[in-house]
Amino acid sequence: MRPGQARPAGTMTLLRVGEAFAPERLAATDILMAGGKIVALGQGLEVPRGWPIREVVARDLIAVPAFIDQHVHVTGGGGEGGCGTRCPPISAHDIASMGIGTVVGVLGTDSISRSPADLLASVRGLAAEGLTAYMYTGAYRVPPPTLTGDIQRDLAWIPEVIGVGEIAISDHRSSQPRQDELARLVSDARVGAMLAGKRGICHFHLGDGKRGLAPLRQLLEETELPPDQIIPTHVNRRPELLEDAADYALAFGASVDVTAFEDAGDGLSAFDAVSRLLARGVPSTRITLSSDCNGSLPEFDADGAYVGMQVARNTALIADWQRLVQEEVLPLESALGLLTANVAHVLGLHAHKGRLALGFDADITLLDRALRPQRIFVAGRCLHGDVDT
Template sequence: MMAGNEQHAQLMTLLRVGGIFSPERLEATDILMAGGKIIALGQDLDVPTGWPIGVVEARHLIAVPAFIDQHVHVTGGGGEGGCGTRCPEISAQEIASMGIATVVGVLGTDGISRSPAELLAKVRGLIAEGISAYMYTGAYRVPPPTLTGDLQRDLAWIPEVIGLGEIAISDHRSSQPRQDEIERIVSDTRVGAMLAGKRGICHFHLGDGKRGLEPLRRLLSETEIPADQVIPTHVNRHPALLEEAADYALTFTASVDVTAFEDAGDGLSSFDAVSRLLERGVPPERITMSSDCNGSLPEFDAEGAYIGMKVARNTALIADWQRLVREGVLPLETALGLISGNVARVLGLQAHKGRLAAGLDADITLLDDDFQPRQTYVAGVCRYSAQ
C-alpha cells in the first residue's frame, strides 16, 4: 500500500530500527527525519515532550539507503512490433514496493509516439506521488529528440533532466550514428550540464552488434571527454560483451551498468554478470545495476524480423541483488553501492542520495532478515509498507 498521508500532520518522524547501514554499519539505531532530510542518527535519541513527532518502531528491520534505479521506462517502452506492442507505464506503487525511492526515466526505441514531453509529464507525476524522479532527454536515435530543441538548453533549464539517453549503439535498432555525431552529442551534454551544475551523464544502450563498445573506446581515447561522463548499459547482453565491458572499465577507470534481465536468454543474469566482473578485477564501486523496467524485451530472428516481446519488471533487480548478498559474493555494505551509492555518484546525486547521514535526503529502505524491502521512505515519508 501507499502510506504516508497521516505523516503530513507531523513535522518530524523518528525511526527506531534494529540496525543501520549507511552503507557501512553504524552504531546508531535511531533516525530522526524532518523536512525531507535526515537530521540526526543516534542511539536512543531523546526528543522533547510535545514536539510534533511520530515514532515508528521497526526494531526487527534494518535501515539502508533507499535504492536508485537509473534506467526505467516510466512511460513504457516497446513498439518494435507495432502499436499493439507498446509497454505500459510504471506506477509509484511498483517502484516503492521494491525499496526504490529514486528513478531516472528513459525513452528507448520509440521516440515517435513517446516523446521527451510525455516523459517529463510522467516524471513530474511520479514526483507528485512522492517518488524522487529524474529523466534523460533523448532516445535511441541521433540526433536525439529534446524538449527545447537543444540538448544544452534541456540540461540548463529543466531541473528534472540530468543527462542524455538512452542512445543506442551496436544495435540494428539504432540510427547507426557516426563517431563524430557521438562525440558532438556527448560534448553538448557535458557543456549543458556544466552550465546547470549537473553531472550530465550520457547513458548508452549497448546492443549485440559486432562493434560492441568500440564507439565509446574511441570517444574516450580520441577526445578529452572524461570516462565518468559516459555510462554503457546492458553490458551483460552476451558473454563476449561483458568481457569487453570488464576490459573497458579497467582500461579507462570507467563505470559500467548491468541490466537485471528477467530472462537473460543468450546473455547473463545480473547476478552472474556482477560476479564475473568482480572476478575480472573490476572494483565493485565501478559497477551499477538497473532494471530496464517496463521496457520491452523483444525477440528477433536472424534477419532482424520481430517475432515476440516480453515486458521487463523491476523484480529481477532486487532478486539478483539479494542473491549477491545471500551467497556472499559481496558483503551487504559493498553490495548496497550497486543499487544505491554507486548509482548516486554516477548520476551526480551523491550530495543528496546514496548514504544515510545527517543533511542528506531521508530516502530509506527498511529490510527484513532476508533482505526483502518492507518499508520505503522517500523524503521522510513512508511510500510503501508491506502488510
C-alpha cells in the first residue's frame, strides 16, 4: 500500500454497472476489484465458487474514475481578516459525497497559525478515513515553509508531499518574490522530485495583479525548466487573466487549472472559463478543474483593505463539470479528463490513478444519468452511498 492511499478492502468486489468510461467509453460493464486494484474488466464476469466476494449490482449507474481535486484547503484557509476569519477544515464525507477519491491539500495566505505539519496530519487523517490524500509543501510566501527545512528533502523523504504550493504571484498577499527566487524554488522542486521518482509540480496561485502570468512566462523563456513543472491555478479570476492563460497554454504546451468558484464575481465560472479556453484552441487535455474547497474567498476594497469573506465549497466543481456535458461543450469522455486523467497526469499519478484500467487503483465513482455522484469506491472500499449486494 502506497503512503497517502486508502487501505484496500479485505474482500473482492464485483461491480456490475450500466455503462463504464475510462475516461473513453468501455465495452466492459463488470469491474472486479481486489487488493485495492482493478483486476478484471469485462461483461458477465464470474469468479470461482467459495471466493470471498461481494457483488454490487448497479445497472442504472455509470462507472467513471473517481475524481481528483488538486487544490483543497483540508485544514481550512482564510485568516485575511484576523483569527475570527479562519475557515474550518473539510471532512472526508464532504469530499467523498462529491465523487472525489483523491485530494491534494494546500496552505494559503496563513502559514503562521497553520503549518505544513498541520497539513500533513490532516492529510494522514483523511487517508485513515479511506481517501487518497497528498499535499504540497509550502504556502503563499517565498521562501516557503517546509516540514524538513528544505524543499528537496520534503519531496524526497515525505511520501505524501508531491509538489510545492500554492505559491502566490501577481497578488498583494504574496511575498512579492523575485524572479531568481521563483527559479530556485521550481528547480529545487524538480530535483527533489527526481530523487523521489515524483513529478514535483509547483502549483502557482494567480491573483488580481496586472503582471498575470508574466513571471511564469519568464521562467519558461529564460530557464531550462519544463512547462509540466509549473501549474498556474485560479486562471479564471478575471477575463483578462483567462486570455493570458490561453496564450500561455498555447505558447508553451502547458496545462492550466481552472477554479470552480461558487460566486465568480468579476471572474468567470468554471463552465465559462473552460468554454472560452476551448474556443481559443486550448486542448481539453491541457485543462484541469479544482475546487479551492474550504479556502477563503476574501473581498478587498480599492486600497486592499479586507471587507468580507466567503468559504469556498466543492459543490460548484461538480455542478460546472456537469453543465459542460449537459450543454454539449464537451462529450462525457473528454469532460471526465478535466477531473480525472488530466489531473493525474499533471500530478504524476497517471501510472495508477485517473483511469479505469487493469492494475490501476480501484477508485470508482458511480454517477446517475444526471451525472450526480451516487457512490464512490476508493481502493475498492465504498466510502459513500448504499451498497446493495
